[in-house]
Amino acid sequence: MQSFPQPIVKDLVLIGGGHSHAIALKQWGMQLLAGVRVTLISDVSHTPYSGMLPAYVAGLYDYDDCHIDLRPLSQFAKANLILDRAVGLDLQQNRILLANHPPIGFDLLSLDLGSTPATSTVPGAADHAIPVKPISQFLTYWDQLVAELTNHPGRLRVAVVGGGAGGVELTLAVQARLAQLYCDLGQSTDLLDMHLLHRGGRLVPERSTWVGERLGQILQQRGVSIHLNETVAAISASDSAKKISCESGLTLACDRIFWVTQAAAAEWLATSGLATTERGFVLVNDCLQSISHPQVFATGDVATMQNHPRPKAGVFAVRQGKPLLQNLRRALTGQALRPFVPQKEFLILIGTGDRAALASRGAWGFGPHPLLWRWKDYIDRKFMAQFTDLQGMAVLPQTSAKPTGEHLPNPPIMHCAGCGSKVGSTVLEQVLARIQQEHWVKRPDILIGLDAADDAAVLQVPANQVMVQTVDYFRSLLSDPFVFGQIAANHCLSDLFAMGATPQSALAIVTLPYATDSKLAETLYQLLSGAATGLAAANAALVGGHTTEGAELAFGLTCNGLADPAQLWRKSGMQPGQALILTKALGTGTLFAADMQLQAKGRWIEAAIESMVCSNQAAASCLRQFGTTACTDVTGFGLAGHLLELMRASQVSVDLHLDAVPILPGAKETLQQGIVSSLQAQNLRAAQQIATSEHWQTHPLFPILFDPQTSGGLLASLPASQADACVAALQQLGYADAQIVGTVIEQVGPSGTAQLSLRG
Numbered sequence: 001m002q003s004f005p006q007p008i009v010k011d012l013v014l015i016g017g018g019h020s021h022a023i024a025l026k027q028w029g030m031q032l033l034a035g036v037r038v039t040l041i042s043d044v045s046h047t048p049y050s051g052m053l054p055a056y057v058a059g060l061y062d063y064d065d066c067h068i069d070l071r072p073l074s075q076f077a078k079a080n081l082i083l084d085r086a087v088g089l090d091l092q093q094n095r096i097l098l099a100n101h102p103p104i105g106f107d108l109l110s111l112d113l114g115s116t117p118a119t120s121t122v123p124g125a126a127d128h129a130i131p132v133k134p135i136s137q138f139l140t141y142w143d144q145l146v147a148e149l150t151n152h153p154g155r156l157r158v159a160v161v162g163g164g165a166g167g168v169e170l171t172l173a174v175q176a177r178l179a180q181l182y183c184d185l186g187q188s189t190d191l192l193d194m195h196l197l198h199r200g201g202r203l204v205p206e207r208s209t210w211v212g213e214r215l216g217q218i219l220q221q222r223g224v225s226i227h228l229n230e231t232v233a234a235i236s237a238s239d240s241a242k243k244i245s246c247e248s249g250l251t252l253a254c255d256r257i258f259w260v261t262q263a264a265a266a267e268w269l270a271t272s273g274l275a276t277t278e279r280g281f282v283l284v285n286d287c288l289q290s291i292s293h294p295q296v297f298a299t300g301d302v303a304t305m306q307n308h309p310r311p312k313a314g315v316f317a318v319r320q321g322k323p324l325l326q327n328l329r330r331a332l333t334g335q336a337l338r339p340f341v342p343q344k345e346f347l348i349l350i351g352t353g354d355r356a357a358l359a360s361r362g363a364w365g366f367g368p369h370p371l372l373w374r375w376k377d378y379i380d381r382k383f384m385a386q387f388t389d390l391q392g393m394a395v396l397p398q399t400s401a402k403p404t405g406e407h408l409p410n411p412p413i414m415h416c417a418g419c420g421s422k423v424g425s426t427v428l429e430q431v432l433a434r435i436q437q438e439h440w441v442k443r444p445d446i447l448i449g450l451d452a453a454d455d456a457a458v459l460q461v462p463a464n465q466v467m468v469q470t471v472d473y474f475r476s477l478l479s480d481p482f483v484f485g486q487i488a489a490n491h492c493l494s495d496l497f498a499m500g501a502t503p504q505s506a507l508a509i510v511t512l513p514y515a516t517d518s519k520l521a522e523t524l525y526q527l528l529s530g531a532a533t534g535l536a537a538a539n540a541a542l543v544g545g546h547t548t549e550g551a552e553l554a555f556g557l558t559c560n561g562l563a564d565p566a567q568l569w570r571k572s573g574m575q576p577g578q579a580l581i582l583t584k585a586l587g588t589g590t591l592f593a594a595d596m597q598l599q600a601k602g603r604w605i606e607a608a609i610e611s612m613v614c615s616n617q618a619a620a621s622c623l624r625q626f627g628t629t630a631c632t633d634v635t636g637f638g639l640a641g642h643l644l645e646l647m648r649a650s651q652v653s654v655d656l657h658l659d660a661v662p663i664l665p666g667a668k669e670t671l672q673q674g675i676v677s678s679l680q681a682q683n684l685r686a687a688q689q690i691a692t693s694e695h696w697q698t699h700p701l702f703p704i705l706f707d708p709q710t711s712g713g714l715l716a717s718l719p720a721s722q723a724d725a726c727v728a729a730l731q732q733l734g735y736a737d738a739q740i741v742g743t744v745i746e747q748v749g750p751s752g753t754a755q756l757s758l759r760g
Contacts, residue, residue: 012037012332013040013106017112019049019321020318032077054169068384069602084099102525108331112300113300115301124234129161156191156256157195158258165207168203175224207365230247232245241254262279265280281304285307299321305342318383352373459504459505469560476554493559497619500563510524514549581723586664589679594666594670629718634713639705640687640690641683646715661705667707684706
């Protein structure tokens with residue numbers, strides 16, 4: 001008997017990639033719960049670990065040492081990853097409002113958003129100070145500062161506002177890194193002027209008096225000016241500097257101001273209707289569950305336990321990961337939740353930025369000492385290792401991964417084939433009504449489309465024009481159906497752009513993963529919203545389609561375009577002496593093969609997605625302005641395969657400049673690891689038509705020629721005299737990777753053959 005995956009019954013959505021959620025995802029991946037679709041929503045794919053932030057600032061760690069890569073972690077947990085920023089909640093409809101996606105529904109929601117220093121109460125702070133949280137944003141500012149100082153060393157005045165443990169540790173790290181940078185540049189450290197301002201009478205008031213005094217001594221020894229009992233009243237800025245004004249009358253002129261004060265929560269949490277504290281943090285009970293909305297959980301800095309309030313410290317978020325996951329599982333399976341009581345006393349190790357650390361627990365303190373740094377380094381690296389050592393982990397099959405006592409409702413698992421596999425009419429009607437309302441494209445040449453219930457669409461072809469048609473269909477390479485819909489639409493439309501046609505309409509073909517009706521509707525809505533967004537940008541209307549259920553998400557479009565037959569681009573239009581231009585970088589095949597093997601970094605995949613969601617429409621228009629005579633889109637057969645098609649049709653040869661071929665970030669690394677797409681081996685057969693290929697096969701970039709692309713760029717030939725201007729125009733339009741990659745020459749070899757020569 002054929003077996004089927006258990007249908008999706010419930011949606012668990014996690015907002016934020018903080019420490020608690022990272023731990024929960026790792027443990028979820030080790031023991032899946034059948035029938036539950038997990039979705040992680042995060043505005044960054046690499047979430048920083050706060051415990052290692054100061055040491056990163058001090059230059060003791062690199063980026064990957066102190067960031068949790070959420071993409072492979074989500075892959076491991078079989079969780080959908082949505083890279084977007086949450087901006088609100090609709091708790092009546094159980095939907096999450098996002099900045100760049102349609103609303104996403106949930107049955108159970110967990111929040112781990114972190115916090116941000118409160119700047120709104122101090123005039124000018126939000127405009128002129130750099131908050132330390134969100135950490136990812138702060139690190140961008142910090143890296144920019146280091147780069148600027150490296151390129152233009154000179155006097156630098158830095159102030160840190162906030163004298164708690166976080167502010168003091170950051171100050172020590174900043175001073176250590178900048179002082180070392182001045183030394184490396186052969187400059188005097190006297191050029192660095194640092195200040196630490198604190199509204200209280202002693203540093204680190206949350207720890208023992210000795211800790212604050214000892215850290216104050218170290219700061220003074222390093223030349224940092226400490227200003228206690230100073231409350232910042234305002235921050236202003238002029239052309240030359242920023243100015244801190246305190247209530248006491250003290251003023252300081254600074255170039256950079258880092259804000260590490262009392263934490264605040266995202267404003268939309270309170271406006272959503274959740275019960276919150278005065279500062280906007282979500283109030284939760286002992287089970288980490290909202291006291292006002294039982295379908296919502298919260299943890300980490302964004303949450304405040306009503307009965308056990310604790311400081312906003314990463315140590316508590318780490319400890320909450322395991323009990324959070326246990327209670328999420330229990331809530332999903334209808335079991336009683338279990339209370340969690342956080343510890344009152346906890347050890348902290350404060351780094352001093354110079355490979356030493358100070359230890360504090362209760363009234364006890366010691367250091368700083370290099371052995372304490374080694375201890376802290378060991379603890380932090382061990383914590384981070386659990387999110388990178390994923391390859392060897394054994395994951396139980398989803399259909400048998402239910403621990404004792406955990407049970408979800410089991411709909412029938414037998415699914416019909418043929419027309420019985422279609423998605424129900426009620427689901428379609430609901431989704432299509434929303435799509436028409438939000439993404440309606442009305443064209444006079446579409447006589448019958450989605451607005452009518454007829455059996456087929458009816459299109460009109462204007463006089464003196466021809467219909468150009470193409471079709472594509474493939475499995476999803478992303479867990480985000482909205483972005484997958486965007487990519488698929490751009491991919492399918494590219495064939496029309498490559499022919500010089502203007503899109504008119506499209507028919508969709510969809511395979512949805514088995515699920516209950518409400519979950520089918522949610523997935524279909526997200527998918528078609530993404531596709532309709534891409535189609536609408538090209539003024540193309542979605543006029544119909546077909547849906548079915550299957551084991552995994554797949555999508556495609558039959559696209560219709562209109563063209564003047566005299567203006568069509570044909571592959572036979574290449575001419576000797578012309579230049580070849582490629583509009584996008586290569587590498588999606590190897591990168592997503594690496595992604596499937598948990599070997600791709602999230603930022604590499606982000607860059608690939610950014611390229612794939614970029615339409616070729618503007619590029620096609622630009623290429624026409626500069627006299628293009630032949631064009632194709634680079635997709636499944638790779639650059640070499642599609643270029644050889646052009647050459648055979650035009651009966652020419654090409655000198656391809658291999659080192660000029662643009663490559664997506666990370667693709668070189670994955671190719672060097674031997675990670676290639678499953679289609680690579682077939683594409684490699686084209687190597688037989690590359691002159692002196694034996695010599696070039698050892699070149700590190702040689703495999704990229706055969707890498708299959710999804711939503712790749714356009715490859716076009718045009719007069720060499722126009723090539724430089726065309727590339728400049730393309731880059732101005734946003735095709736930053738557009739390059740001249742070769743030259744068309746007279747045919748080499750017998751008639752009917754194509755010979756591709758490589759140049760360095």
